[in-house]
Amino acid sequence: MEIGRRKFLTSSVAAAAGSMLMIETNAMEKTKFKKGKGLEFSFFPYELKLRHTFTVAGNSRTTTPVVLTQMKFDGKTGYGEASMPPYLGESHESVLKFLNGLNLSQFNDPFRMDEILDYVDKAAPGNTAAKACVDIALHDLCGKLTGYPWYRMWGLTPEKAPDTSFTIGIDSAEVVRQKTKEAVGFKILKVKLGRENDKEMIETIRSVTDVPICADVNQGWKDKTFALDMIHWLKEKGVVFIEQPMPRENIDMNAWLTERSPIPVMADEAIQRLVDVKKIAGAYSGINVKLMKCTGLHEGYKMVVLAKSLGMKVMIGCMTETSCAVTAAAQLSPLADWADLDGNLLISNDPFEGIKIVDGQVTIPDRPGIGVIKLKS
């Protein structure tokens, strides 16, 4: 009886305390996150088959090496990708070496991106594609854990995603005409210039279509007066902006050109990571953000915010890569002025389904994380 009474008293004290705290029941919810064992990270090399031989100023190729990654935690799997076009210096060998050197199982909270990606970044200099395949898988995983795609968590309006350009490589007039015809439905074409036949390329495309063009020179022009004359000629031909017309090393020369150009001059080879943005802020009208160069979405988002805040234009680009990395990049696209997200369309063995181009516009899937589905092999 004595014990019973004490029990009753204890209960009523607890009840009174509960009512004194007066906390709403539904407000007591905790985050759904539970710390468990560490991140499970796996990766394997893959070779993309290109639909057409791809030529940019300097080289041609028929395949692109990539590394596909998976990050598992709490029953969810995030997918990632590193794409290594050879002219950027990374390879299957370098990426696998970099990833083998990481110990991601030490982390038992995937949301600590600052901490995890700082560890990854400091593991070795360079290796930006290798770093991106960790970042992308981590974003896909965290998005799946919350149940939301990243464009939603960033507060973006998917209908604001821009039209994407479709790239026409340097080739014979016949092939260029054929590729241009295949690009029906695209509202903007990207043309690779920087060779002797630049004007011929443009005239060939104009013999087939009058859609707007962006011209990517890949540093191909060496003389600033020639470059400015070309830009004026290109503007008359319906070119709406120009990418990396001159060598990245000469910032002053690019600044001279940007100041005089009647259309925006975008930095590509001149921009890689967040720290580069303010260095080139006066010398270009804007930047091309590519996940494989900037180490992924975490840094890429900051680059976009920084560039927009500095009044610069932004385009979201990609390499030849699967729908995995392209769809990850597409999450950022509602913030961009232009998108160049055709990398997955250039390959014939895409193991993912993701971004769709509808009437030339980037359409981001309404699925959690980066929004891709892995097709069974």
Added chain:
Amino acid sequence: MEIGRRKFLTSSVAAAAGSMLMIETNAMEKTKFKKGKGLEFSFFPYELKLRHTFTVAGNSRTTTPVVLTQMKFDGKTGYGEASMPPYLGESHESVLKFLNGLNLSQFNDPFRMDEILDYVDKAAPGNTAAKACVDIALHDLCGKLTGYPWYRMWGLTPEKAPDTSFTIGIDSAEVVRQKTKEAVGFKILKVKLGRENDKEMIETIRSVTDVPICADVNQGWKDKTFALDMIHWLKEKGVVFIEQPMPRENIDMNAWLTERSPIPVMADEAIQRLVDVKKIAGAYSGINVKLMKCTGLHEGYKMVVLAKSLGMKVMIGCMTETSCAVTAAAQLSPLADWADLDGNLLISNDPFEGIKIVDGQVTIPDRPGIGVIKLKS
């Protein structure tokens, strides 16, 4: 029989198509978000009672008007707040007028923050606290819908949240000594300077404690040489940074001082919103980000990203406000060099529970959204 057979054929075609698509079952998940009816937004005025009469260069007061808000959607409720210290020009009247002019029920997706907050921002110029009480409720709501707090969605490490300063207002030596003694446990004190008795204030505090001090002058010094001499003297007294020493209008004079100052010179009155950051980038060492001035977390996060990218220091500040707005601001604090998040400690009628200061450090609650619990009134 005929119909039965046709049915069977249809099923097997569907099955074959399913296997040809070869899509992983668990990858078919959609986002949890369902579009429903519009956002339900409500708000009511509230008056904060200050524990001590509060004096900054120019005025004293014993209460602060705030407006508390709620945003409901899909069974979840987000909380927000506008705080209107009188010297910033907003009031119960102006905030209620602004909020009454909004039609937020037209939005049926709270994650479209860019769109919603752009609509709110364009409703009228100024009104930054009124805008912030929409932004904060929206963030709380979206965080609760995902089940995660914002510091997690931003990828931040909560242990990196800095120590917060506790503010000692301008007062008699006796009161200053008393307040300083009450501030035991804080690892940094914020002292309001900018009057005749600046040195006496510092000496009085130093008679009680030797913890680091940040000095907030609220534009109180008018002569740059005097300001520089004072800063040198203050540094000797253990002042680690100085806030808004001189009038914000004279950017060149502030730049002169920042260049020569042995400790960081932070902008407060000189900085309000994202567009201001690049304007003052060379003239101050860093910025004080306050939600009530920058319209909330959406823009505040961008300001922090921009400032850090430009190599500037960042502090997260607050007004006299409830745990609602202070805890919202605390979500950003792991990105900051310093925090001044003591606003809720200065009041005696806080209707929320949120941020805790443990051993002087900001401790962000592990709850979804902005992390607050509303106490029943």
